[in-house]
Amino acid sequence: MNPVKHVFDSQRHHFTKGGRFEKFYFVFENIESVFFAPAAVTSTGPHVRDSLDVKRFMFLVIAALLPHYAFGIFNVGYQSNLASGLPLDFWAMVWVGLKAVVPMVVVTYAVGYVWEALFATVRKHEISEGLFVTCALFPLTLPPTQPLWQVALGISFGIVIGKEIFGGTGRNFLNPALTGRAFLYFAYPAQTSGEAVWTLLAAGGTAAVDAFSGATPLAVAQATDSGSVVQAWADAGYSLAKLFFGLYPDAIGASCTFLCIVGALFLITVGVADYRIICGDILGFLAAATLLNLFASPTSSPYLGLNPFYHLMVGGAAFGIAYMTTDPVSAPAMPGARWVYGFMIGMLTVLIRVFNPAFPEGIGIVILFMNCFAPLLDEIQLTARLKKRIPNVQ
Amino acid sequence: MIPPLHHIKGYNLKLSGKPLPVLEDLPLPRQVAAVASRLRFVKPRLAVNVGDRVKVGSLLFADKRRPEVQFRSPGGGTVSAVNFGPRRRLQEVVVTLDVEEAYEEFPRVSDADLESIGRERLIELVIGGGLWPLIRELPFRDAARPETAPPAIFVYLDNLEPFHPLPRVYLDGRWDLLAFGLRVLDRLAGKPAVVTVCRENAEGLESLNGVVGQTVVGNYPAHDPGVLLYRTKTSSDQNHSWSVEGQDVLLIAELLQTGRFPTGRVVTLGGPAATQPRHLRTRLGAPLTALVAGRIAAGNVRQVAGGVFTGTPAPQDSHLGLFEKALVVLPEGNAPGDFLAWVLPGARTPSYSRTFLSSFRGRGEHPMDCNRHGGLRACIQCNFCPQVCPVDILPQLTYKAIRAGEVEEALAHGLLDCVECGLCSLVCPSKIDLLQALRDAREKFYEEMS
Numbered sequence: 007m008n009p010v011k012h013v014f015d016s017q018r019h020h021f022t023k024g025g026r027f028e029k030f031y032f033v034f035e036n037i038e039s040v041f042f043a044p045a046a047v048t049s050t051g052p053h054v055r056d057s058l059d060v061k062r063f064m065f066l067v068i069a070a071l072l073p074h075y076a077f078g079i080f081n082v083g084y085q086s087n088l089a090s091g092l093p094l095d096f097w098a099m100v101w102v103g104l105k106a107v108v109p110m111v112v113v114t115y116a117v118g119y120v121w122e123a124l125f126a127t128v129r130k131h132e133i134s135e136g137l138f139v140t141c142a143l144f145p146l147t148l149p150p151t152q153p154l155w156q157v158a159l160g161i162s163f164g165i166v167i168g169k170e171i172f173g174g175t176g177r178n179f180l181n182p183a184l185t186g187r188a189f190l191y192f193a194y195p196a197q198t199s200g201e202a203v204w205t206l207l208a209a210g211g212t213a214a215v216d217a218f219s220g221a222t223p224l225a226v227a228q229a230t231d232s233g234s235v236v237q238a239w240a241d242a243g244y245s246l247a248k249l250f251f252g253l254y255p256d257a258i259g260a261s262c263t264f265l266c267i268v269g270a271l272f273l274i275t276v277g278v279a280d281y282r283i284i285c286g287d288i289l290g291f292l293a294a295a296t297l298l299n300l301f302a303s304p305t306s307s308p309y310l311g312l313n314p315f316y317h318l319m320v321g322g323a324a325f326g327i328a329y330m331t332t333d334p335v336s337a338p339a340m341p342g343a344r345w346v347y348g349f350m351i352g353m354l355t356v357l358i359r360v361f362n363p364a365f366p367e368g369i370g371i372v373i374l375f376m377n378c379f380a381p382l383l384d385e386i387q388l389t390a391r392l393k394k395r396i397p398n399v400q
Numbered sequence: 401m402i403p404p405l406h407h408i409k410g411y412n413l414k415l416s417g418k419p420l421p422v423l424e425d426l427p428l429p430r431q432v433a434a435v436a437s438r439l440r441f442v443k444p445r446l447a448v449n450v451g452d453r454v455k456v457g458s459l460l461f462a463d464k465r466r467p468e469v470q471f472r473s474p475g476g477g478t479v480s481a482v483n484f485g486p487r488r489r490l491q492e493v494v495v496t497l498d499v500e501e502a503y504e505e506f507p508r509v510s511d512a513d514l515e516s517i518g519r520e521r522l523i524e525l526v527i528g529g530g531l532w533p534l535i536r537e538l539p540f541r542d543a544a545r546p547e548t549a550p551p552a553i554f555v556y557l558d559n560l561e562p563f564h565p566l567p568r569v570y571l572d573g574r575w576d577l578l579a580f581g582l583r584v585l586d587r588l589a590g591k592p593a594v595v596t597v598c599r600e601n602a603e604g605l606e607s608l609n610g611v612v613g614q615t616v617v618g619n620y621p622a623h624d625p626g627v628l629l630y631r632t633k634t635s636s637d638q639n640h641s642w643s644v645e646g647q648d649v650l651l652i653a654e655l656l657q658t659g660r661f662p663t664g665r666v667v668t669l670g671g672p673a674a675t676q677p678r679h680l681r682t683r684l685g686a687p688l689t690a691l692v693a694g695r696i697a698a699g700n701v702r703q704v705a706g707g708v709f710t711g712t713p714a715p716q717d718s719h720l721g722l723f724e725k726a727l728v729v730l731p732e733g734n735a736p737g738d739f740l741a742w743v744l745p746g747a748r749t750p751s752y753s754r755t756f757l758s759s760f761r762g763r764g765e766h767p768m769d770c771n772r773h774g775g776l777r778a779c780i781q782c783n784f785c786p787q788v789c790p791v792d793i794l795p796q797l798t799y800k801a802i803r804a805g806e807v808e809e810a811l812a813h814g815l816l817d818c819v820e821c822g823l824c825s826l827v828c829p830s831k832i833d834l835l836q837a838l839r840d841a842r843e844k845f846y847e848e849m850s
Contacts, residue, residue: 008739039775043737047770050836052709052822053702053730054415057749057756058829059774062742063782066755132775176778176830277754280783334781339797341783388797395792398539398639398816 014038032126036133064135066278070269071142071259071329075111077252078259079103082150082206085255090208091215106206107258110145110157117158118144121165125174136175136182136335140164143183143329146259147322147370148190149203156194163189180377181336184370191370199366201225204255222256223249223320224359224366227309235312249319257322266324270332279332282344287327290352291317298360309360317356326355326369336377340391343383351376404599405631407618410790411823414750415562415708416765417729419668419677423569430497432475432663432685434460435721437491438705438712441542441846442469442533444490452479457504457530457661460493465850469543471722472530474663474684476501492719495685508659514583519549522587529655533722534648535588538626538641539816540846550642553585553593554625557612557646558601561620561707561821563670564726567601567608569679570647570666575607578646581653582611585644593644598623620709621790626819630791639816647725667691667720671708671728672767673701685719691727700732702770709822709835733769752784752827777830785824785834791817795824795834802841810841818842 020027021034035044039061048055083099086106092098118141126133144161152160164186169178191198201220207213214220219242221229230238236246244254252262273279295314302311318324331337331351338347351372358368365371436444443464448454456476463469477498483491506529509517523546526532535553537544544550557567571578585593596614616622625643633639644652647666654662665684669691670677676695688703704711705724720727738744746756750766753759758766785795793814801809815838824834 010739011736035775041740043741043771043773044775045734045736046772046775047732047734048772049713050833051704051706051711052826052835053704053711053713053728053770054413054708054768054826055772055774055831056753056827056829057746057751057773058753058827059742059831060777060780060829061774062755063780063829065742132777134777136780174778176780275754278782334783337781339781339783339794388794392812392814395812395814395817396633397636397812398814399636399811 010041014041029127030123032130032132033123036123036126039132061135063278064139066276067139067273067329068142070272071146073265073268074146074259074262074325075107077262077265078146079107081253081256081261082106082258084253085204086150086206086208089205089214089218089220089255091218092208102206102208106150107145109154110148110152110258111141113154113157114141114145114161118161118165121162121170122174125170129174131174134175136169137165140169140182140186144186146325147183147187147257149198150206150258151203152190152197156190156197159193160186160190162186176335179336179381180374181330181333184330184374187370188374204257219243220255222366223254227312227320228359228363228366230308233308235308236316238308246319249316257325260322260325263319263324266328270324270328273328273332279328280334280337280341280344282341283331283337283348284327286345286348287331287352288318288348290349290354291323291356292352293349294353294356298356307360317359321359321367322369323355326351326373330370330373331376336380338380338384338387340384340387342387343380346383347376347380350379402614404615404617405622405628407616407622407627407631407790409788409792410619410622410627410821411752411788411827412560412619413562413708413768413826414765415672416767417563417671417674417677418765419563419565419670419674419679421566421569421679423572423666423679423681426680426682426686426690428497429683429686429690431477431480431494431687432497432683433492433494433687433719434471434474434685435492435719435724436461436471437485437489437718438714438721438724439533440843441465441540444471446482446490446493448479448482448493450479450482453477454479454495455502455504456663457506459530460495461490463543466543468527468546469533470527470530471533472504472661474661476503494719503660506655506659506661509584509656511580514580514587517587519587519590522584525656526584526588526652529652529661531648531652531655534651535642535644538629538643539639539818540842541643542846544642548640550589550640551638552591552629552641553589554628554641554643555582555585555593555595555646555649556623556625556628556643557595557597557608558623559645559707559725560598560623561709561726563668563677563728564707565647565666565668565679567597567646568605570650571605571607574650575611577650577653577657578611580657581649584652584656585649589642594628596623596625596628620823621819621821624790624819624821626817627790630817630819645725665720665725667724668726669695669729670726671704671730672769673697673699673729673731682720684722687719688714688716688727691720692729696729697731700734702730702732704728704730709826710820731767731769733771735771737771737773752788753829772831774829774831776832779828779830779832782829784827784829788823788827790821790823791819793818795838796832799832799834799837802837807841807845811845815841815845 083103122137164182168182168185292314298310354372355369444461454473458473475495480496481494533543535544705714749756798813822835
């Protein structure tokens with residue numbers, strides 16, 4: 007017999023009716039179902055059911071995010087050693103990254119799980135695996151310098167206000183990870199914006215070495231007064247390859263466009279992410295940036311003239327497109343509405359980036375904003391669609 | 401002939417245990433029964449008692465709501481048991497067969513009579529012979545209302561639901577009977593019945609030429625008259641079309657031609673737990689034990705009367721009902737899953753989705769069981785159910801409308817177009833019982849209307 011199975015079988019009686027921890031049955035069930043699928047069978051037709059469950063559906067998103075963690079751990083250490091003027095030894099950088107990222111992930115999961123378990127116990131339903139995706143996404147959007155208590159507070163807000171008060175995964179209308187991220191942005195701007203927060207300095211360090219620019223590419227782009235944005239990036243040390251592979255100070259794992267493309271293709275292939283949203287996003291970005299190109303003149307901000315594809319390459323755009331906009335719960339349900347939803351996110355993100363000096367990156371806020379419009383977009387398409395049906399009402 | 405109707409949606413379950421196209425004659429069972437427990441809408445009123453002598457075709461019970469819905473004895477002998485379920489609902493009336501069975505004699509209709517006989521008289525004969533329930537009215541599929549002429553009658557010769565008898569097997573040598581039955585239906589409707597068959601089941605069947613009005617191509621449930629109606633209707637007047645299954649047309653034809661209640665039936669035994677999946681020729685209302693004896697695997701097996709999607713679990717001592725032409729046997733599967741199965745690639749795990757490696761390995765049949773494969777969760781809008789729905793309902797939104805008590809909204813979504821195929825429940829990763837929710841809402845609406 008599987009030793010893990012033995013542990014569950016020997017402890018089960020504590021959690022079933024009459025047991026000491028009867029109230030925590032849902033926690034027990036959740037942990038057990040991680041290892042062994044439940045034995046429940048169908049009672050009515052169809053007598054067979056598909057092998058896919060929400061656990062695997064969500065796990066595939068986490069699988070797509072794992073490379074971002076590997077990248078994030080490396081990049082945090084890399085930027086830290088660059089800024090601190092330390093030697094760029096690979097394992098030393100990984101160690102620095104691990105020390106920064108692992109505690110944030112542990113805190114996120116621990117706090118998120120406690121909230122979810124609390125609500126599941128009170129509501130007597132099983133723990134939904136959407137939580138694990140939220141907790142995997144959340145740290146990747148944070149600066150590596152975020153204090154752990156703020157991490158705990160942010161994920162609490164995201165889980166409780168973004169999701170649980172509406173009934174849990176599936177009934178939320180906002181993306182919970184972004185809700186938590188936005189909460190931190192507005193509640194603790196000192197720790198979530200500016201130039202300093204994106205780079206972890208070595209212990210004792212107070213300022214980066216002179217050669218190091220802590221500004222994110224988006225901040226550089228926004229600050230460019232003359233010349234071209236690409237030139238400004240080059241001056242700041244951001245070659246196009248660096249931008250594409252995300253080797254610049256930014257949120258922990260969100261900057262690597264390359265991995266986002268891989269992840270998006272993976273999620274589309276397995277059918278977890280809808281290509282309509284992703285294509286809509288990209289079209290929206292390109293359309294808005296192209297439109298701005300038309301208005302670009304020698305006297306206007308050089309940001310207007312930025313090649314539309316560069317908008318997709320820098321900042322959180324690719325990460326947001328691949329993992330945040332494709333959250334099926336907070337996106338619209340109808341296929342057409344999903345195109346519009348994506349398109350609007352792309353458009354608004356570019357507009358906020360270029361015209362709103364308060365937000366170097368706007369995609370997080372824009373996704374939350376469009377989450378609010380998702381039901382309306384659905385309603386419009388649904389009404390049009392239902393009109394075409396030949397009525398069947400007695 | 402009209403060009404084939406193509407269905408893009410639907411889904412073919414890759415289930416193992418498909419019955420071979422061979423027909424085995426079963427020996428005469430000791431007893432047969434008229435099953436009431438799995439009849440929808442019918443409120444049975446018993447017409448016999450234990451110990452009564454009955455002939456083939458004697459009235460056993462009728463519907464309290466509608467006298468024309470009668471259920472007659474599929475065998476001659478003695479009523480040996482009348483089984484009741486909870487709240488004294490009639491389950492089945494069991495008749496132990498005599499060696500020499502006696503028959504109720506009904507009026508015969510010859511080929512020539514059929515030209516001159518009136519529609520009212522024809523309806524009377526079918527009702528009197530106890531076969532009126534076989535003619536069903538969409539969208540609820542209760543027995544048709546004889547007082548109204550239908551906008552159309554759909555006759556579907558095959559059923560893609562795993563696993564139903566193939567037309568090439570049950571029609572073998574009975575083409576004349578089918579032709580006669582179709583003429584009867586033509587008289588009932590006042591216009592030719594629309595006969596449909598799926599292209600894969602029509603290949604090589606020369607005799608179908610001139611009979612079939614519409615070939616359909618597509619996945620389950622492309623055969624379904626409700627799907628055909630949805631795809632072809634031009635106005636809502638057609639919603640109340642009638643439908644009859646191919647084998648049931650043969651029963652009606654036999655009743656009128658011979659003047660005796662027909663008792664023969666071709667059924668299938670299939671499914672992963674069937675060791676000898678095949679077609680079986682047996683009696684109407686045959687005991688399940690006679691069908692499965694020596695032909696299914698030992699162990700914890702569920703017997704489903706009807707198909708995998710729409711059938712009902714039947715106790716082992718039960719019998720096949722009037723409408724049930726298939727017995728599917730499935731392993732119960734009530735054991736915990738394999739260790740950490742949800743992270744494995746799943747090269748042999750069957751799925752509608754593309755989340756397992758099996759989806760990229762081409763076709764193949766899988767021995768599925770009745771395990772639910774996951775815990776109940778809230779809808780996550782994966783959009784699988786609208787992808788498979790054959791009548792373009794958005795099942796997840798309709799389900800939410802039903803849960804919110806918005807019946808009007810659910811109706812606008814096409815609740816009554818639903819053919820209850822069960823694909824939405826099959827593919828749902830949250831394991832929501834969409835079919836049950838939609839079916840309950842439909843039944844409730846029907847009962848409130850009538």
